[in-house]
Structure formats: structure tokens, C-alpha cells
Amino acid sequence: MSVETRPVPRLMRGSIPHSLMLNRFPGLGTISLVALAFLYAPMLIVVAYSFNGGNQALIWQGFSLKWYGRVFTDASIISATKVSLQVAAIATVASTVLAVLYVLAMDRLSRAGSAISTAILAAPIVVPEVVMGVATLAFIRLIGLAPGFIPLVLAHTSFCVPFAMMNIRARYTGLNPAYFESAADLGATHWQVVRRVMLPLLMPGIISGALLAFVVSMDDFMISNFLASAGSTTLPIYIFGLIRKGVNPSVNVVATMLLILAVVVTAATTVLTRRQAKR
Amino acid sequence: MSSSGTLERRPPPDRTAPGKAASGPPALDRPGPKRAGGIRLGRRRPGAKPGQLSVGFAIPAILVGLTFTLGPIIVIGVFSFLSQPETGGGVVYQFSTEAYRHFLFQEDFLGNTHLDLRYLRSFGLSGLQALVTTVVCIGLAFPIALWMTTKTPRAQNLLVLVVTIPFWTNLLVRTYAWILLLSDRGTANSVLEMIGLEPRQLLYNSGATLVGLIYTFLPFAILPIYSSLAGFDFSLAEAAYDLGARKLGVVRRIIWPAAGGGVMSAVALCFVPAFGSFVQPVLLGGGKVLMVGNLIAAQYGEARNWPFGAALSVIILILTLLGAFGLLRWAKRSSQKVSLAI
Incomplete structure (x- = not known):
């Protein structure tokens, strides 16, 4: 954020x-x-x-790590987590790379081109998720793909781009152009300026952008729900099924893990963006 | 995020003066212009800074956006004008406005068409729920944001972190937390019993949905309002006091207008997703009341009417677009900075 x-x-x-x-x-x-x-x-x-030891989610029967043990050995949860991690890893890397390239080039687009393309890239944030979900389903059917891993990766990559982009863009606009001008004046080639000056200075933004993209991908339920097949159930889809049946001790554990992820990522991005403010 | 890029006012374009263009080499010979997707992307602005990449590097991201964001939106628009197959999901490639007619009219067995307000009612209900969510969220977020600005910078940073964590927490986790609280033997009922009241069914009604929606979108309202108030010079408020203004007057006439851009962003960020919400009505509302989100999802699930689902999506998209344009116009008129995604 x-x-x-x-x-x-x-x-x-x-x-x-x-x-x-x-x-x-x-x-x-x-x-x-x-x-x-x-x-x-x-x-x-x-x-x-x-941390409840009881078999029922709602009756406290003393502190225990029992359900953590169960969740960490539950084959369905493990495989759903694996799918989620794989999708999120690919989508994070792809969307971050796309976002960095776009941010570094967008100022050289024409004014209208930059406004239109930024609006298109940002659309997944504004369009209601359920609409984006059914639209993507219709689209992948039209191009002849079946729901599964590949559509998941493609959709996640495209809706992660704006989230990766916002911190990279914020960092980029806060940088003093004098760094790059002096590097160029001192004889650095175009690529050297990008690689040795721009990218290192942009790094806090890139990392925090990637972290946010990762969280957004890990968390997505609505769009994935339309695109996943039986073999590519992501973690949110799996726990949605569990939650639909009511309270469940395993969900408490998974929810706690996801909460920890959110805390870690938010704290990390805050530290990274703060460093930028201090500069 | 910077859809604000499209919303902020930019400094006037620093295009090459016409006279200079005439004296220099003809514009077409310059190495900038490239074309992608018919839009002229490459008019190189004078003085491209070192460290930037050439236009070509923006193309992969633009292609991904065109293909997997704009592509699906166009497809859903096309599908909404196609026909439904005899059985199963999908579409038949035959032009039809049946999907849109289905939204308002129903045909009975005798072939008579009459007005059917079921779906319109779903829209109304979703709109009402989104409206209540938005009003409550902003009503809570404004005092919180104001309170945050009265803290020391250190404390403000911490508070922003505190508000941001729920923002990035999984939606299902936050919704599940309320199931745990509101279920028959959950925390809320235990508390009721403790104070001697009858436990009651708290879950699976529209009240529970509403609580879930407010809970979900409160951080979405706090952050933009705080953002717009954080740079505000509160000595203006002090000056108003010195000139004899009362508290409510200061809030209404000094602070609230200063928060205007943030409040409008908050309206957009709460209302649109709350309108299309699916998770809260299903998990907390028990899916009993047909909201727009469930209605659309059902067309691609059990109801298997893809064109109708597409038509509903198009209607939502148009409403969202109109709202966004309205917001943009408002922002321009009042020269406020509105960001559609924080």
C-alpha cells in the first residue's frame, strides 16, 4: 500500500x-x-x-498445537498450498518484471498512450472481481484453453501488475534525476545507467511491489475460482469449501498462517517504503 | 496505485514549439515513433532522461494488459449479445439481445412477456447494501483518519501499518473470523449467555453480511481519507477557532472539504467492490438473498446461462465506468486529487 x-x-x-x-x-x-x-x-x-486442543472449533479445551500438526500433514491442504505458491511465485516474478519495464518506459510513451495503457493495466483494481472472473473464464474458453494451471498463472500475472506497479512507480517518481544525469555525464552507457544506478535505487520499491503482488496472488479467491480445475485447486478455493461447511479447526490454523503472511509482508513493505522517505 | 496517473492533473505538455519543429529535422525522421495496437505510443518527449528505457520495453506489460484484462472485458461484451445453447454452458454464435431482455422481462409458457423485477431487485438490494456499507465505513473512517493526523509522525506511521495489515489480510480469513464470532456457539453468543440473554441465530442473514462488508472495507476507507488529511495544515483549523468558529463548523467547513478527495476515493473503493461482493453474502448471509455477485457467479455455475451472466457483467461495468467518469469530472471541477485505487 x-x-x-x-x-x-x-x-x-x-x-x-x-x-x-x-x-x-x-x-x-x-x-x-x-x-x-x-x-x-x-x-x-x-x-x-x-491453538485449541479440542475437536470442535468453538469449545476451548486447552492450549495445544494439535491442529497445526494436522494441517501440516493434511494432503489436500498441502497440495492446495503448493498450487497457490507455484502460481504466486510465477505471477510475482512475471508481474514485477513487467511492472519494472513498464515504469521505466512509460514516461516515454505519448501522453495519451501512457494514460490509456495505465488505465488498462490498472483496470483489475477497479473492475469488480466477480466480473473479472467470469470475463476471464469466457476469454480462456474462447481461446481454447481449459481451466487449470496455465489460465491461473496468466490471470494472476495480469491482475498482479498494478499492485506490483504502485510501489515501483512511487519509488521511481521520488528519485532524483540528478543521479542518472551525473552517471551519464561521467560516461556511463545507457544500459549501465539502468543496471548500475536505476535498478539498485529502485530496489526497495521493486521488492515491496513484488511482496504485494505475492500476497494479492496468494489471496485471490474470486477470479481463481472460475479458472481452477480439480487438479489446480488453490488454497483460498480449498478453504472456501471448508468454510462453507461452517467452523473448522483446520481453517483456524490456515487462517492464522495467512494472517502472519499479511503481517510480515505489510511490515516489510512499510520498512522498505519508509527507508525511501528518509532518503 | 496509479490509476491516479490518469486522474491527477499533469503539468502542461512540454511539446516542442511549432517554430522549433519547423527549423529542426522533420518530426517523422526522429527515431521515436513506434506503433502498437494502432495507438501511437512512441512520440518521444523531448529530453528523455537517462535511466529510462525505450518505448519498446513498455510493450510486454501493455500486451499482457490488452490480452488478459481488456481481452476478457471485450469478450464478455460480445458474449452478452450471443445466444444460449440448448443445454449446458457456453454460447452459440448467433446474435441475440435475449440476455438483456431476460434482465427485465420474463416469458411464460404461453409466450406472453411480462415485466420481471427479480433481477432489478437484486441490483437494488446490492446497491442498498453497498450504500450502507460505504456510509458506515466513511462515517467511521473520517474520525479515525482525523484522529490519526493528531498523532506524532512516529505514531502515525505505526497507525498506518495497523490499518494496512487488515487491508492485505486474506478476505476469506477476515470473513471466517466473523463466522467464528457469530456462529450458534460462537463468541458473540457466549457473551450473550454470560450476560443472561438468550443465544440467537446471528449468522446467515443480511445483518451478518453487512457486518462482514463493513469489516472488509473499513481499511479501504481509512487509508485514502488519512492520506488526504495527512498533509493538511491544521493551523487553518486553529485560525478558524480564533476567528470564533465552533467545533462542528470547523469540521464541516475546514476539515471535511480538505478530506474531499480522500472521501471520494473511499466511496469508490468501498462501493464498487461491495456492490459486486460474493464472499460475504455467501459465507455470512448464507446465500439466501440473491445479490448481484452471486447472481453472476451462478450463471457460470449451476444456472449455466453465460450470455445472461455476461449481460449482467456488462451492466455492472457500465455503472462502474459511469461512476468513475462522474468522479473524474468532480475531481476536475473541484481540483481535488482522487485516486481510484489507493
């Missing part, structure tokens, strides 16, 4: 400290803390229940 935290404008000496703003709006803090609790409490309950 490329929400920039802009520096808080410094107030002039003698004016009211910024933090006093809060006193002007009583209850603001309370509402916010309650809302943040609302955001986190449900997920923390899932994490807590993943």
Missing part, C-alpha cells in the same frame, strides 16, 4: 501544539480505538482458537 505519511506540518512557535487538536474533538480517540479493536478482535480470536 502506498499511502505516504507526509510530515506533519510544523507549527510556528507560540501556536497551539498540534496534539491539542484532539482536545477540540472529544470522543475522537474513543471512536478510533473502538474501531481499531473492531478491526483486530475477530482476527485475534481466530489466532487464539487455532
Whole structure:
């Protein structure tokens, strides 16, 4: 997520400290803390229940790692995870490479060309997922592909591009062109500037873009659901089936793992983009 | 993400002055222009900076976008005007507007056509649910975003992280959390029992769907509003106080307008996906009420009416596009920065 935290404008000496703003709006803090609790409490309950020793998901019978053991040896979950990881790995690499090349070249497109192509690339974010899902299904049928691994990879690659792109683009626009001009002035060839100056400077953006692409691919249920075949069930599709039947101790564990993934990736991208802000 | 690229106002184009073009070599001889897909992509802007790649390197991404994003959208548009085979899914290549007629009319066994409002009602219901979700999310997100801006920069960074984590958490995980909370013997019912109330059926109704939708989209509302408020100079608010404004007046006339772009982004980011939502109505609502998302998915599953599903998708796409254009016009008129995807 490329929400920039802009520096808080410094107030002039003698004016009211910024933090006093809060006193002007009583209850603001309370509402916010309650809302943040609302955001986190449900997920923390899932994490807590993943350590439940009982056979029923909802009755607490003491701390145990039993269900972690079960999940890590469950053949269906393992194979679904494998499919998800394979699709996500390919889609991440492909979409990140495409995004880097596009970002480095987009300023040299004509104004209209750049606006149109950026809009097309960004469309998967704006178009409702269910529409994108059925549209992609219709499309792959039309070009003669059967649902399965390859359509999954193709679709994931294309909807990961905008997510990979946003951090790379943000990083790119924040770079000082003087770096590249001085490299060129010092005699670096065109490729040397790209490889030895641009790409290293872009790296935090590239890594965080790739991480987000990976999460988006790992998480996708809606589009994959239309494109997967029996042999290429992804993890979200598999757990959707489990959840549909109601609460399930295995789902608690899988959900906890996916939550950890989200925390790690979000923290990593935040650190990477923060470093950029400090520069 | 930078669909904002299309939305932000850019500095005026720095095209070569006509006089210069006349004196220099003819524009066609310059090594820039290349064509891809009929769109002239390669008008090289003067002074391409070192470190950039040539136009050709943008083509792979554009091709992927044209093929796997625009391609499917065009196909679904075409399919919506084709006919349904006698049995099974797929389409027959025969022009027909039956799919769109099916949206509003129904034919009975005698061949009489009459108005059928079932599907329109699904649209209305989905719209209403998306509207409530959006209003509640923005109602909560605005005070939270405002509160976040009153913190120290360090705390703000931390809070952004705290709000961003749910944003990137798997949708199924977040929805499942509410199943755990609301199920018959779940946490909410345990609490009810503890305070001496009868446990009740909390899951599988539209209230549960709504809670799930609000839960899902709250971070989508907080982040853009915070983003637009974060650069705001609050000494303006202080000045308003000094001039005798009251609290609500300051919020209404100073802070809310400053958050305008973020609020509009939040509206788009909450309303569109909530309108087409599938996971929450099925898992939390029990799939009892036919929402647009389930209706479309069903045409490619059990109902097997691909052209009708395509027609529904086209209607949603058109509504989304109209909304996006409306937003763009609003952004232009009020010179606010709106980003359609954070």
C-alpha cells in the first residue's frame, strides 16, 4: 500500500501544539480505538482458537498445537498450498518484471498512450472481481484453453501488475534525476545507467511491489475460482469449501498462517517504503 | 496505485514549439515513433532522461494488459449479445439481445412477456447494501483518519501499518473470523449467555453480511481519507477557532472539504467492490438473498446461462465506468486529487 505519511506540518512557535487538536474533538480517540479493536478482535480470536486442543472449533479445551500438526500433514491442504505458491511465485516474478519495464518506459510513451495503457493495466483494481472472473473464464474458453494451471498463472500475472506497479512507480517518481544525469555525464552507457544506478535505487520499491503482488496472488479467491480445475485447486478455493461447511479447526490454523503472511509482508513493505522517505 | 496517473492533473505538455519543429529535422525522421495496437505510443518527449528505457520495453506489460484484462472485458461484451445453447454452458454464435431482455422481462409458457423485477431487485438490494456499507465505513473512517493526523509522525506511521495489515489480510480469513464470532456457539453468543440473554441465530442473514462488508472495507476507507488529511495544515483549523468558529463548523467547513478527495476515493473503493461482493453474502448471509455477485457467479455455475451472466457483467461495468467518469469530472471541477485505487 502506498499511502505516504507526509510530515506533519510544523507549527510556528507560540501556536497551539498540534496534539491539542484532539482536545477540540472529544470522543475522537474513543471512536478510533473502538474501531481499531473492531478491526483486530475477530482476527485475534481466530489466532487464539487455532491453538485449541479440542475437536470442535468453538469449545476451548486447552492450549495445544494439535491442529497445526494436522494441517501440516493434511494432503489436500498441502497440495492446495503448493498450487497457490507455484502460481504466486510465477505471477510475482512475471508481474514485477513487467511492472519494472513498464515504469521505466512509460514516461516515454505519448501522453495519451501512457494514460490509456495505465488505465488498462490498472483496470483489475477497479473492475469488480466477480466480473473479472467470469470475463476471464469466457476469454480462456474462447481461446481454447481449459481451466487449470496455465489460465491461473496468466490471470494472476495480469491482475498482479498494478499492485506490483504502485510501489515501483512511487519509488521511481521520488528519485532524483540528478543521479542518472551525473552517471551519464561521467560516461556511463545507457544500459549501465539502468543496471548500475536505476535498478539498485529502485530496489526497495521493486521488492515491496513484488511482496504485494505475492500476497494479492496468494489471496485471490474470486477470479481463481472460475479458472481452477480439480487438479489446480488453490488454497483460498480449498478453504472456501471448508468454510462453507461452517467452523473448522483446520481453517483456524490456515487462517492464522495467512494472517502472519499479511503481517510480515505489510511490515516489510512499510520498512522498505519508509527507508525511501528518509532518503 | 496509479490509476491516479490518469486522474491527477499533469503539468502542461512540454511539446516542442511549432517554430522549433519547423527549423529542426522533420518530426517523422526522429527515431521515436513506434506503433502498437494502432495507438501511437512512441512520440518521444523531448529530453528523455537517462535511466529510462525505450518505448519498446513498455510493450510486454501493455500486451499482457490488452490480452488478459481488456481481452476478457471485450469478450464478455460480445458474449452478452450471443445466444444460449440448448443445454449446458457456453454460447452459440448467433446474435441475440435475449440476455438483456431476460434482465427485465420474463416469458411464460404461453409466450406472453411480462415485466420481471427479480433481477432489478437484486441490483437494488446490492446497491442498498453497498450504500450502507460505504456510509458506515466513511462515517467511521473520517474520525479515525482525523484522529490519526493528531498523532506524532512516529505514531502515525505505526497507525498506518495497523490499518494496512487488515487491508492485505486474506478476505476469506477476515470473513471466517466473523463466522467464528457469530456462529450458534460462537463468541458473540457466549457473551450473550454470560450476560443472561438468550443465544440467537446471528449468522446467515443480511445483518451478518453487512457486518462482514463493513469489516472488509473499513481499511479501504481509512487509508485514502488519512492520506488526504495527512498533509493538511491544521493551523487553518486553529485560525478558524480564533476567528470564533465552533467545533462542528470547523469540521464541516475546514476539515471535511480538505478530506474531499480522500472521501471520494473511499466511496469508490468501498462501493464498487461491495456492490459486486460474493464472499460475504455467501459465507455470512448464507446465500439466501440473491445479490448481484452471486447472481453472476451462478450463471457460470449451476444456472449455466453465460450470455445472461455476461449481460449482467456488462451492466455492472457500465455503472462502474459511469461512476468513475462522474468522479473524474468532480475531481476536475473541484481540483481535488482522487485516486481510484489507493
